[in-house]
Amino acid sequence: xxxxxxxxGRFIPHASAFVHIExxxxxxxxxxxxxxxxxxxxxxxxxxxxxxxxxxxxxxxIRPPLGLPALTLIMHDLVRRNRIRDGSLYLxxxxxxxxxxxxxxxxxxxxxxxxxxxxxxxxxxxxxxGVAVVTVPELRWARRDIKSTSLLAQVLAKQQAxxxxxxxxxxxxxxxxxxxxxxxxxWIVDRNGVLVTRQADRSILKGVTGNAIAGxxxxxxxxxxxxKFSVAExxxxxxxxxxxxxxxxxxxxxxxxxPVGDGRPGPVATALGRHYLDYAGRQEPPxxxxx
Ligand SMILES: Cc1ncc(COP(=O)(O)O)c(C=O)c1O
Numbered sequence: 001x002x003x004x005x006x007x008x009g010r011f012i013p014h015a016s017a018f019v020h021i022e023x024x025x026x027x028x029x030x031x032x033x034x035x036x037x038x039x040x041x042x043x044x045x046x047x048x049x050x051x052x053x054x055x056x057x058x059x060x061x062i063r064p065p066l067g068l069p070a071l072t073l074i075m076h077d078l079v080r081r082n083r084i085r086d087g088s089l090y091l092x093x094x095x096x097x098x099x100x101x102x103x104x105x106x107x108x109x110x111x112x113x114x115x116x117x118x119x120x121x122x123x124x125x126x127x128x129x130g131v132a133v134v135t136v137p138e139l140r141w142a143r144r145d146i147k148s149t150s151l152l153a154q155v156l157a158k159q160q161a162x163x164x165x166x167x168x169x170x171x172x173x174x175x176x177x178x179x180x181x182x183x184x185x186x187w188i189v190d191r192n193g194v195l196v197t198r199q200a201d202r203s204i205l206k207g208v209t210g211n212a213i214a215g216x217x218x219x220x221x222x223x224x225x226x227x228k229f230s231v232a233e234x235x236x237x238x239x240x241x242x243x244x245x246x247x248x249x250x251x252x253x254x255x256x257x258x259p260v261g262d263g264r265p266g267p268v269a270t271a272l273g274r275h276y277l278d279y280a281g282r283q284e285p286p287x288x289x290x291x
Pocket of ligand 1: 180182183184185204205206207208209210243245246
């Protein structure tokens with residue numbers, strides 16, 4: 001059976017799934033998206049992703065093409081049809097197809113596309129010695145709280161990381177503070193053992209995974225501070241790690257070629273990674289789905 005995509009109401013073989021050349025997502029990045037991990041046949045943190053999707057659409061005044069129950073049903077159906085046990089689902093909603101004009105078109109229906117992927121995208125098992133990140137200047141717009149498909153700055157950042165042999169790029173604002181990773185949230189465990197990550201305002205995307213991990217950490221008595229941290233503080237920290245739906249929780253052991261702590265994955269990040277993996281494996285599978 002060919003891999004299927006969902007495009008505006010139809011399940012279509014992935015290889016022959018296309019959108020219109022005047023789709024506003026294509027021309028203006030006038031679109032939002034979500035990536036949801038699938039673990040043992042069930043979506044991980046689905047309510048958080050749906051809530052953020054609702055928020056992103058609302059902030060851009062894009063009318064949802066479907067109600068949430070129908071959307072969720074189709075997401076489950078695509079995962080089932082593609083027999084994804086462990087992987088991820090990508091969902092994109094654009095303002096729709098209209099003759100090219102910057103302002104919002106009237107009476108245009110929003111457009112929706114969904115695709116799935118098998119592991120290894122989700123979750124990437126952290127390499128035993130952690131991962132390296134490089135720092136890059138923050139080049140993005142001022143509404144990073146919206147999960148928009150306007151990702152050119154992240155494309156450049158990820159390419160720079162790849163060329164440096166690093167796993168991720170950490171973007172740094174003009175004052176020297178880390179905002180987040182190109183596709184993940186950035187964390188440190190500071191000298192006092194406190195978990196630190198930037199406050200979720202408009203300067204970063206509020207990570208669904210990071211939020212769940214913060215909950216797991218708090219439940220284990222760890223202190224969490226939502227504040228800015230500099231690259232220098234990260235290098236001087238006990239540990240660093242990153243979180244996202246596709247990587248879960250990954251220890252960061254090098255920043256710009258310099259070791260973090262003793263240069264090895266720290267106990268807090270390692271334990272949180274294990275806890276999250278366990279939590280991800282305990283999510284409700286979709287109705288009728290036997291992995
Ligand atoms: C810029 C950015 N920050 C943070 C994240 C992590 O968010 P989540 O944990 O919801 O995947 C992502 C995920 O793609 C991202 O693109």
